[in-house]
Amino acid sequence: MxxxxxxxxxxxxxxxxxxxxxxxxxxxxxYCLEDVMDNISILSILAGTNVLNNTSIxxxxxxxxxxxxxxxxxxxxxxxxxxxxxxxxxxxISSNSKLAFICLPKQDEDLFQTNTDLIAIGWGxxxxxxxxxxxxxxxxxxxxxxxTSFDCQRTGILNSSTQFCAGTITGGKDTCxxxxxxxxxAFVDNRWILAGITSSGKGCARNGYxxxxxxxxxxxxxxxxxxxxxxxxxxxxxxxxTITIPMRQTTTVSLATSTIEYNNNxxxxxxxxxxxxIMIVILCFSFLxxxxxxxxx
Numbered sequence: 309m310x311x312x313x314x315x316x317x318x319x320x321x322x323x324x325x326x327x328x329x330x331x332x333x334x335x336x337x338x339y340c341l342e343d344v345m346d347n348i349s350i351l352s353i354l355a356g357t358n359v360l361n362n363t364s365i366x367x368x369x370x371x372x373x374x375x376x377x378x379x380x381x382x383x384x385x386x387x388x389x390x391x392x393x394x395x396x397x398x399x400x401i402s403s404n405s406k407l408a409f410i411c412l413p414k415q416d417e418d419l420f421q422t423n424t425d426l427i428a429i430g431w432g433x434x435x436x437x438x439x440x441x442x443x444x445x446x447x448x449x450x451x452x453x454x455x456t457s458f459d460c461q462r463t464g465i466l467n468s469s470t471q472f473c474a475g476t477i478t479g480g481k482d483t484c485x486x487x488x489x490x491x492x493x494a495f496v497d498n499r500w501i502l503a504g505i506t507s508s509g510k511g512c513a514r515n516g517y518x519x520x521x522x523x524x525x526x527x528x529x530x531x532x533x534x535x536x537x538x539x540x541x542x543x544x545x546x547x548x549x550t551i552t553i554p555m556r557q558t559t560t561v562s563l564a565t566s567t568i569e570y571n572n573n574x575x576x577x578x579x580x581x582x583x584x585x586i587m588i589v590i591l592c593f594s595f596l597x598x599x600x601x602x603x604x605x
Contacts, residue, residue, distance in 0.1 A: 325430050325490030327410045327502055328355070331398040333535045337489035337505050337522060338382040338392040348376050355399055356406045358445035360431060367406040371396045377534045379527070386466055390507045390522045393534040410491060410502045413525040420452040420494055426474050426503055428483045428519075430490035436512040448481050450474045450492075450519070459516045463509060470526050472504060475518025483519050484512035492521050 326336035334353065344351065349372070356367035375395040382389045401407055420426060429447045434440060453460045453475065455468035465471050474492060475481065483490070483506045492504035504521030511517060524531075 325506070326353070326394055327491040327505070328399075328407060329412070329531070329535055330409055330537060331401050332396055334394045334396075335502070335505065335524075335531060336392050336394060337390045337507055338378045339384060339387055339390055339507075340489045341376050341392055342378060342382070342384055345376060345378070348373055351376075353394065353396055360441075360443050367404065369399050369407075371399060379530055387508050387520075388467055389470055389527075391505060391524075391527050391530065393531065410493065411499050412528060412531065413496075413501050413503065415525060415528040417525045420472075420474075420503060422452055422454045422457075424452045424494065425449055426452060426492050426494050428474070428490065428492045428506060430483060430506065432490075433484040433512065436484060436514075448483070450476055450481055453518045459518055463517045463520060465520055470523050471507065471520050472523050473518040473520055474504065475513075479513050479515030479517070481513055483509070 324336060324340035326334040328334050341348075341351075351373040353371055353373060355369045355371070357365045359365065373394055373396050377393040377395075379389040379391050382391070399407060427447050427449055429445060431442050431445055434442055451474060453473035455461075455465055455472055457473070459475075459477075460473035463473060465473055483492075490506045491502055492506060493500045494503040495501075502524050504524055507520050507522050509517065509519040
């Protein structure tokens with residue numbers, strides 16, 4: 309899976325992530341882009357790599373963003389309807405491009421019951437209070453929470469149709485600042501589905517405070533009305549054979565976690581990861597307009 313991120317021309321700091329839908333469209337969170345809508349010419353995407361500072365990778369593609377469509381009912385004060393569509397010149401998609409498309413759920417499809425395993429991917433902070441992003445794309449397995457649960461409610465979920473919670477009961481695993489706008493994926497019917505978009509939360513990996521994610525299936529009509537699926541590739545990339553990846557202990561947030569570096573071939577939930585990247589990085593070329601967009605308290 310590939311995501312998108314944003315960098316400052318002076319500090320090369322990653323800002324946002326996004327998920328590749330087809331060769332010229334990606335989906336991300338609205339709050340990442342709301343403050344640069346008047347100057348989208350400073351934005352581009354970086355695709356074809358899981359490592360942020362290695363520009364020597366031959367599969368890297370960097371392309372300017374042509375248009376950004378933020379959901380018309382996005383509310384910046386509540387982070388409701390936190391979704392946006394990026395359009396850019398078509399990426400080259402081939403067997404060597406290291407890129408693939410994420411599958412979308414059906415409209416209002418409930419992909420996850422309570423305690424269903426989901427995978428979050430991003431280049432976010434490794435610790436809550438140490439503001440350093442991961443140079444390498446990482447993943448963490450979390451579980452879906454009931455929207456009516458005490459933990460989900462106190463984290464701040466406001467609309468169970470457009471948002472949902474995911475984390476772990478005991479804390480210690482979570483997305484964090486810098487993971488914003490990246491994908492939360494579910495393995496359904498032998499393929500990876502975009503279940504959520506990293507949106508907001510209280511701290512990182514705190515016990516009793518799961519993260520809040522945009523509920524993608526609620527927004528399928530919005531996505532379909534702003535993405536021209538007929539003008540690009542329609543063939544899904546097949547799931548590859550299972551490759552077992554040993555877990556490596558590391559810390560990705562303020563508490564110890566069990567996460568691993570993302571290498572496009574994970575079998576961490578129930579099956580396989582397509583051996584391509586579906587995540588891309590948004591780049592900013594003006595240091596005046598590029599800063600970390602986050603809604604973590």
